[in-house]
Amino acid sequence: MAKRRGNQTHHQNEDKQQLQQEADHLADERIAEKKVVDKIVYWIIGILVLLVVVIGLLGFNYVHSSLQPYDQHDHKTVVVKVPEGATNKQIGAILAQENIIKSPMIFNYYVKSHNFPAFQTGFYNLKPSMSLAEVTKKLADGGSQTSKYRVLVKEGATVEQVGNAVAKATHFSKKQFLALMKDQTFMRHLAKKYPKLLSSSMAQSGVRYHLEGYLYPATYDYYQGMSLKELVTNMVTKTDLVMQPYYQKIAEKDLTVQKVLTLASLVEREGNTSKDRGKIAGVFFNRIDAGMPLQSDISVMYALNTHKKHLYNKDLAVKSPYNLYKNKGYGPGPFNNPSKDSIQAVVNPTDRDKNYLYFVADLKTGKVYYSQTFDQHTNTNSGIQTRNNDVN
Template identity: 70%
Template sequence: MPSQDKQPKRRAKHVEVRQDARDLADKRVAEKKIVDKIVYWIVGILVVLILGGVLIGALYVHTALQPIDRHSTKKVDISVPLGASNEQIGETLVKQKVIKNAKIFTYYVKSHNFSAFQAGFYELKPSMSVKEVANQLSNGGSQISKHRVLVKEGITIDQIGDQIAKKTPYSKKAFLKLMKDQTFAKQLAKKYPDLLASSMAKKNVRYHLEGYLYPATYNYYDGLSLKGLVRQMVAQENTYMKSYYKKIKSEGLTVQQVLTLASLCEREGNNASDRAKIAGVFFNRIAAGMPLQSDISVMYALNTHKTHLYNKDTAVKSPYNLYKNKGYGPGPFNSPSIASVHAVLNPKSRAMGYLYFVADLKTGKVYYSQNFEEHTSTNTGIQTKNNSVN
C-alpha cells in the first residue's frame, strides 16, 4: 500500500522545517541582542561624548570669561572708534591682551543685553573679567587720550619724527623710513588723489608727505600702528583742503605749489595779513622769472636752522634751495596751517609790485620793497636801529 509508506516521510520533513524555523528565530533573537548591545554602547558613548563636550564647552566659556591675569597691575589704553561693532571691539581687546576670546566677549555682551558701547578712550586691565570690561565700556570713555602727538604749524617731517619718538613707542628712524616708503605714499595717493597726485608727480622730493600732515593734536593709544597714525594726519589734511581744491584748479595751480608757498608764508610771516602780502611777493617774483630767495628754503636744504645765512649757505646745491633755483621747488618745506593756505589763495598787494620783503626780527614787523635798492636800504636801516639799541 504505497500511500501508507510515504506518510512518515512527509511528517519528518515538516518536523525538520519547524526546527529550522526555530533555529533561525533563535539566531535572529541572538543577533538582535548583539545589535541592541552595540546600539546601547554607541548611544552611551555618544551621550558621554555630548555631556563631556558640554562640560568642556562650559568650562571653556567660563575660563574665557575670567581675567587673563588676575594679579596683573598693567593698564592698557583702548580706543573704541565711532561706529565700532562689538565684534571689532572684542578683536581689539584680544589683540591688546585684555580678554582671552573675542567670540566669547561678543556672546557675553549680546546675551546680557549690553547696548552699543560709546566711542572714546578706555583704561582697561588684564586683571579684569569680561563682565568688568563690559561694564566699564558701557559707562563710556574719555574723549581724550593720555598720549597725544602735537604737530605744530610750520614744523617739518623731521621735527614731527621727534614728537612721535617722544609720545609713542615708534622711533624717529622708523617714522622717517615710513616717510620714504613709496608704496605707502602711493596707497595714500590712491585714496586721496585730489590731495596727493601733484606731490607724487614731482621728482627730487625728500618726503612726498612733507606739508601733508595736518597740524593738530592726535590721540595715540596702545596698538595704533605708525601707518594708522600717519593716515589720520593725511585724512585731516584732506578734510581741510577739500574746500580749496576747486579754487586751486581755477587759479591754474597745483596742491603741491599752493602748499609749498603756504609753508614758506607760514614761517616768513607772523600774522594773516603779512602772510597774504608775502604770498603776493612770491607770486610777483614767479611772474617776473625771479627765484623766491626764501631763507626757509635754504635751511630746509641744509636740514638745519640758522639765524643768519652766509653766501656758502645760499649756494648749497639742492633742488630745495630757492636762492639758486627758480619756481616752486620740489615741494613744501613744513606743515603749513590752513590759514597760510588761505593766504596763498588770497594774496594781497600784488598790484603794489612788491618783489622784496624783510622782517625786523625784534619787532616782527615786515617791510616791503619794489626794488633791490629800496630793499637794501630798508634792511640796512633795520640792522642799524637794532645795533644802536643793543
C-alpha cells in the same frame, strides 16, 4: 501493511525531531544575536552619554575660561576704540583682536544675557587682566571722546619733525615713519584717494618727501591697533579738508596745490602775523613774476637739512634744487607743513600793487619792513642792525 505503517510513523517522528532541532537552533541564534545587538546598543548609548558629558564639561570649561581674564598677570593699559555703530559682535571681535577677551562669541552671549544697553562710541582704557564682567562694566560706563595717545603736528613742522612727534606718542619709530614717507605704493594710493590735493606733488620730480606740506598741523588721536598708514592718512585727510575751499581759486590763478603749499611753507616761517604773511606772500609772487629767486633762508636750511641761526656764503651756495638762493621759481615743493593762515595768505596775497620785492624782519621787535629796491632793502637792514647794536 502493519510493518509499512510503522516505518512511516518512525520517519515522521524523525522529521519532527529534526524540525524541532532546527527551530531550537534558530531560536538560540536569535537569542545570541539579540544579546549582541543589546550590547551594541548599550555601548552606543554609553558612548553618547559619555560624549554628552564630555561636551558638557568642555563647554562649561570654555564658558568659565572665557569669563576669566585674558591674562591675569598682564596689567598694561590698552586703549581700545569702539567705532560708531559697532554691534556687540564687532566689539567682541575688536576686544579679542586686542587680547582683552578670549571669546567674542561668549562676550556677545554675556552682553545679551545681562541686558546691557548699546555701548557708546569712544576710547576705553582696558587691561588683559580684567575679567569679562569688568570689561563689560567698563564699556557700560562709557568711554572718552579722545584717545590717551595724541600726536601733535606743530605749525611749520617738517616731515622729519613730524616723525619725532609720531615716535614720541606712538609705538612707531621715526625710521618707520620716514620709510612710509618714501613708500611710493602708499603715495599712489593717497594720490588716487585725493587727486585734487596730491596730483601736483606726485607729478613733481626731485621731491624729498611727497607729503611734505600735506601733513596738516593739528592734534591727532592715536589708539592701540591703529596702523601708521591710518594715522598718516588722517593727517592728509585733514589737509584735503582745509584745502577744499581753495581748489577752484588755485586753478583760476593757474597755480598748483604744490606751488601754493610751497610758498605757504615759506610764509609760515617768515611771518608771524596774518597781515605780514599776506604781504610776504605778495613779495614772493612779485619776485617770481620779475624772474628773481625767492632767496629765502628757510629754503637753504631745508636744503642743508639742518637749522642754523646764521647762514654763511658757503651755505647759500649749497647745491640742491631746494636752495632758492641759487634756483629761481618754486623749487621741488614745500619746506614744512604750513597752517591755514599761511595758505590763505598765498591764495589771497596783499599789497602786490606796491611792488615790494624785499622784506626784512627786526628779530627783536618782530616788525617786518618792506622795500621796492635793493638799495632801500640794504639801508633798512643796516638801520635795524645799528639800532639793535645800540641797544646792546
